[in-house]
Amino acid sequence: MSEQQSARNDKRERFIYKDDDVIEKPFNWAQLARLFTYMKPYSKQMIPIVLVMMVLGTATRLAIPALIILAIDEAIAPKVGEPSLSKLYMYAGLMIALYIIQWAANTFRIKYTNLIGQRVIYDLRKDLFRHIQKLSFRFFDKRPAGSVLVRVTNDVNALQDLFTNGVVNLLMDCVQLVGIVVILLLWNFKLGLAIMVTVPLMFVVSTALRKRIRFAWQDVRMKQSRINAHLNESIQGMRVTQAYTQEKANFKFFNHVNNINIKAWNRASAMNQAFGPIIEVTSAIGTLILFWYGSHLIQTGAITVGLLVGFANYIGNFWDPINRLGQMYAQLLIAMASSERIFEFIDEKPTVAELPDARPLPAIRGDVSFENLVFEYEKGRPALKGINLNVKAGQTIALVGHTGSGKSTIMNLLCRFYDPVQGAVKIDGIDIRSVTLDSVRSQVGVVLQDTFIFSGSIRDNIRFGRLDATDDDVVQAAKAVDAHDFIMDLPDGYDTQVQERGSVLSMGQRQLLSFARALIADPRVLILDEATASIDTETELKIQEALKKLLMGRTSFIVAHRLSTIRNADRIVVLDHGSIVEQGTHDELIRHKGTYNGLIEAQYRFLTA
Numbered sequence: 001m002s003e004q005q006s007a008r009n010d011k012r013e014r015f016i017y018k019d020d021d022v023i024e025k026p027f028n029w030a031q032l033a034r035l036f037t038y039m040k041p042y043s044k045q046m047i048p049i050v051l052v053m054m055v056l057g058t059a060t061r062l063a064i065p066a067l068i069i070l071a072i073d074e075a076i077a078p079k080v081g082e083p084s085l086s087k088l089y090m091y092a093g094l095m096i097a098l099y100i101i102q103w104a105a106n107t108f109r110i111k112y113t114n115l116i117g118q119r120v121i122y123d124l125r126k127d128l129f130r131h132i133q134k135l136s137f138r139f140f141d142k143r144p145a146g147s148v149l150v151r152v153t154n155d156v157n158a159l160q161d162l163f164t165n166g167v168v169n170l171l172m173d174c175v176q177l178v179g180i181v182v183i184l185l186l187w188n189f190k191l192g193l194a195i196m197v198t199v200p201l202m203f204v205v206s207t208a209l210r211k212r213i214r215f216a217w218q219d220v221r222m223k224q225s226r227i228n229a230h231l232n233e234s235i236q237g238m239r240v241t242q243a244y245t246q247e248k249a250n251f252k253f254f255n256h257v258n259n260i261n262i263k264a265w266n267r268a269s270a271m272n273q274a275f276g277p278i279i280e281v282t283s284a285i286g287t288l289i290l291f292w293y294g295s296h297l298i299q300t301g302a303i304t305v306g307l308l309v310g311f312a313n314y315i316g317n318f319w320d321p322i323n324r325l326g327q328m329y330a331q332l333l334i335a336m337a338s339s340e341r342i343f344e345f346i347d348e349k350p351t352v353a354e355l356p357d358a359r360p361l362p363a364i365r366g367d368v369s370f371e372n373l374v375f376e377y378e379k380g381r382p383a384l385k386g387i388n389l390n391v392k393a394g395q396t397i398a399l400v401g402h403t404g405s406g407k408s409t410i411m412n413l414l415c416r417f418y419d420p421v422q423g424a425v426k427i428d429g430i431d432i433r434s435v436t437l438d439s440v441r442s443q444v445g446v447v448l449q450d451t452f453i454f455s456g457s458i459r460d461n462i463r464f465g466r467l468d469a470t471d472d473d474v475v476q477a478a479k480a481v482d483a484h485d486f487i488m489d490l491p492d493g494y495d496t497q498v499q500e501r502g503s504v505l506s507m508g509q510r511q512l513l514s515f516a517r518a519l520i521a522d523p524r525v526l527i528l529d530e531a532t533a534s535i536d537t538e539t540e541l542k543i544q545e546a547l548k549k550l551l552m553g554r555t556s557f558i559v560a561h562r563l564s565t566i567r568n569a570d571r572i573v574v575l576d577h578g579s580i581v582e583q584g585t586h587d588e589l590i591r592h593k594g595t596y597n598g599l600i601e602a603q604y605r606f607l608t609a
């Protein structure tokens with residue numbers, strides 16, 4: 001590859017997830033209100049405490065400069081009479097008391113806001129996860145796992161700051177600002193007004209800045225989302241990356257996404273920082289006006305020295321919250337972008353939904369019929385074009401056909417992972433759309449080609465088929481599919497911990513485990529997507545034997561790849577481009593010399609080549 005080409009490839013935009021793009025919208029108040037409904041459960045117990053602490057903290061902060069004014073004007077330099085040490089001690093004592101109250105109020109407030117914040121985040125994450133589990137396959141078809149992950153982790157975390165301290169700080173800052181304005185204007189209207197003349201100017205400048213800051217932070221979130229998606233995909237595909245020695249290329253791409261992210265972050269953060277100098281300049285102008293106009297007012301006797309010092313104190317407390325509000329605005333924007341993405345998921349309706357009057361499917365015999373079944377994943381591209389098939393309870397059906405012919409799609413519809421566009425799937429004559437999802441799926445077992453092993457013990461992985469199965473049931477199921485021996489050879493037997501996706505187990509072992517899992521669930525109807533990977537003859541024989549036991553007495557549909565499985569089936573159904581083109585036994589179909597014969601000949605040629 002030329003260097004130019006390689007550089008182009010590094011910069012190529014991968015992981016562009018449309019649904020993750022933050023939609024540019026003005027500040028969404030309704031959404032903020034919805035977010036706050038998560039605080040409702042705590043409104044009775046904790047929020048009143050926080051509010052009281054907040055009022056105490058702000059009130060004491062506002063009272064301290066007033067005491068300074070009084071201390072100077074009445075104790076240190078009174079207009080009439082002598083300075084009074086006892087009065088000074090009294091004001092100093094009062095100030096110390098106020099500082100102690102302020103410290104206690106803040107400590108309690110922080111403690112309770114943290115508690116509320118953590119619980120809100122916990123509830124939100126719980127809701128989100130519960131909802132994601134309900135969503136249909138169509139939802140996951142459209143989204144890479146990484147982008148779903150980001151919403152449950154990063155986006156929820158982004159709200160953490162807002163709920164722990166953000167909201168309360170925001171409220172306190174607002175109350176403090178209003179309090180100071182009122183105090184200044186009431187105490188000396190003219191001087192108060194003069195100091196605040198710079199405020200409108202600051203608002204004009206900062207409003208212009210705010211819009212740019214909003215875009216900048218949204219950009220940061222998009223870039224972060226891309227890093228996460230890439231990371232997730234890279235880790236999942238690590239074996240392929242290493243096998244093709246693509247680590248360098250992959251790293252270059254990661255670095256590229258990482259760089260873009262840090263640049264976006266720097267840009268947003270620099271804009272955020274721009275608030276600081278604006279505030280400082282305005283604050284300096286305000287102080288200048290205070291001392292210039294204030295000393296003029298002292299000379300004319302309109303105000304006292306104490307008032308000037310007190311005002312200077314208030315002014316110090318005035319710009320701090322404004323500065324924080326600027327920072328807070330950015331935080332609020334991040335939180336809004338995140339909550340938008342979270343609610344987008346929470347509002348997503350499962351495409352496969354239960355009817356309001358859905359009842360549980362009674363215990364089934366296992367007759368299955370597909371009636372004129374039409375289905376498409378994407379509009380205008382039919383994956384099934386009118387499937388008609390009647391299967392009696394206990395029969396084994398092998399589904400064969402070229403890749404993409406629709407075998408897995410039929411199985412997806414039988415599990416009701418999708419609903420058909422036309423026609424119906426019936427079990428014991430009952431349309432599966434009219435009954436509850438759980439009652440269908442608990443009676444229809446699935447063994448997928450890519451056997452998913454969860455992190456946990458071998459025992460837990462088998463028990464996944466039926467959570468109330470006893471340890472003895474687990475061992476019996478493992479023995480029945482001939483998995484017991486290899487499990488006992490593992491370091492801790494049934495308690496051996498396997499990692500996510502079962503990387504310590506071989507392909508054959510994973511298949512046997514998945515058979516045991518299906519056996520323990522004991523479904524009347526079983527769907528099996530036979531693994532294509534070739535395994536050694538001994539394991540192959542074990543799997544064949546295990547399969548026989550697994551299929552015994554159940555209605556079974558096997559997306560079959562092994563000739564031995566196909567031969568043992570009661571009926572072979574041949575699919576082509578979403579239609580059934582042939583069906584019958586192996587011998588009948590071979591005699592017919594149609595698609596099936598072609599498939600078998602091709603397989604035979606491949607094996608003997």
Ligand SMILES: Nc1ncnc2c1ncn2[C@@H]1O[C@H](COP(=O)(O)OP(=O)(O)OP(=O)(O)O)[C@@H](O)[C@H]1O
Nearest residue numbers: 141377378383401402403404405406407408409410
């Ligand atoms: N999630 C999906 N989204 C969009 N199209 C899909 C999806 N899954 C399958 N298809 C399309 O539907 C058609 C049927 O696919 P299906 O997976 O049922 O084939 P198959 O016979 O099981 O293939 P294979 O033997 O390779 O597993 C194919 O054209 C495929 O591209």
